[in-house]
Amino acid sequence: MDTIRHLLDGFQIALTLMNLFYCFIGVLWGTIVGVLPGIGPMGGLAILLPMTFKMEPTSGIIMLAGIFYGAMYGGSTTSILLNIPGEAASVVTCIDGYQMARKGRAGPALVVSALGSFVGGTLSIVALMLFAPPLAKVMLKIGPGEEFSLMLLALIVMSFVSRAPMLKTLTMILLGLLFATVGMDPFTAHPRFTFGYTGFAEGLGFISMAIGLFGISEILINFEEIASVEALKPTLKSLLPRWKDLKDSAGAVGRGSLIGLVFGFIPGAAHIISAFVSYAVEKKISKHPEEFGTGRIEAVAGPETANNAATGSALVPLLVLGIPAIPSTALLMSALLVHNINPGPQLIQNHPDIFWGLIASMYVGNCMLVFLNLPLVGIFVNFLRIPYSYLAPTILVICIVGVYGVSFNTIDIAVMGIFGIIGYLLRKFRFDVSTLILAVVLGDRIEMSFRRALTISEGSLLILIKSSFSKVFVIAALLILILQTIAWLSGFRIRGETGSSNTQN
């Protein structure tokens, strides 16, 4: 009862005209920055952060939170339309979402993605509201050992999900992990593989690599047959999902919500891991797993739902413990600190208006996002009408600006170009670039958690399987590995054939 009462108080705060206005600005801005590859939620938050210094703290945090979860909505748009992941968790959406767009089904993909995001986002807010303190206790139990075993599970799931043969996938995973070591060592600041160039001190840059491997390579592949690349002419009917699409997605949305909520408590990589696990689950239970990678709607609905379901959980460490688990929440934290509000265990008691106002505004913002994004589907899909000889230069300019805007380093543009040609060649010979980029994303965290775990345990590897969480993750990883090895040795293929003409591989 207390929770309901607090929530109603929160709605009283969130539904004032001023806060509704700021919430709308936040979600609109978040959608725009999510759509534009490279700029992302961090860039969007950083641009509007100074504006919040003169605002009421509740209004400021409502606007910034709107940007944060709005960007999750927007990130799927470029993944589906252009095969350019708006942010890390949208990489999975590229796999089938883009194939749907190529078949003239961009509209249903975008609509289902928006609806799934709404469901996932709403459930995550409910979880945040009801379970924030106990969730925080669970998060405190996730130490480096548990994190390492979870990342290992994620890597093995990746190899299961990929359409490429196992050895090719493993090669890409290991290559991605090695690329992730470029830059300054996070513990000792020792330069690794920088060749003396300070521009590589912060690594190769995930955004440059992702845009290169996906977006630029896709453009280069299309340039092979530029004369025959036709602009799509979507009709109103083709914008809307069919009844079958909604039926097929319903189960995926439900499962994705659960997966996002369960994995959302993993600090840091929750969005990425939950999206990936959702994809793997949908592929595993599908009656047509061989069609994954060619444009299955469940493969869009599930991961996008899981991704957004993990959003609320990402705020739990910040609000309840005062620990920003991901960089975007660090900016939210700075907005609170500027107003002398300390996020942490005392926030709910000392500033209930901020906590409950934020929760209520997230409900409101989530509704705004679905009403904003659904009508925009028609506008987004109509971008595909533009002849490719004009569309390609536009996309390239946006990519270049997006990549440059991350750290204002021109070497990132060159990295993007080089990885574009690398991605092109890898895809021509059926290597899976999505596993490479996902290994890059997880690489840092895997190494850090491994080294921290060994330091804490003074060299004992048992820390990696000591806790119940670790045991579950390791057993799951071993089971998948054993099943795959048996299938490989016996000549059966768990994954679909690689003989299709799908350019994703």
Add this chain to the structure above:
Amino acid sequence: MWKSTERKGELVISGITFCVGFVGILMSRDMPKGEYSVPGPGVFPALLGILLCGVSLALTVQILFGHKPEKKVVAIGNRYIWATTAAIIGISFFFERLGFILVMAFFVGFLLRLLSNLRWIACILWAFVAAIAAYGFFHFLLGVQLPSARWF
């Protein structure tokens, strides 16, 4: 446009990844390894290098001795692809020297001429319009700090 069999291309890529792993092992030799309980920065890259070399070797063996019923020929690259890639990499050299508008105008103009049937003058005009519009959108509206030329 180059042509290669799929098998040859896969062998080249597995060879390259083997070399990348090998370079990783060589370079990590000079990195501190720390102690067993406090691994240094050189441990993880060395481990990954060894694993990458091993997997690349296994992949090479699989490609060489695995059964491929047909020799699929893959066409690689054309002038659009190489020109565009070179242009993107070239931008990184001139971006801050010449400024966003000039560099983007040349880049877009070059691509329009390469990909479409527009005449040079139309390409250049449209390119400058697009570059100025992009500068206005990103620099003023979105607040992304874009470089102006060094002599401005």
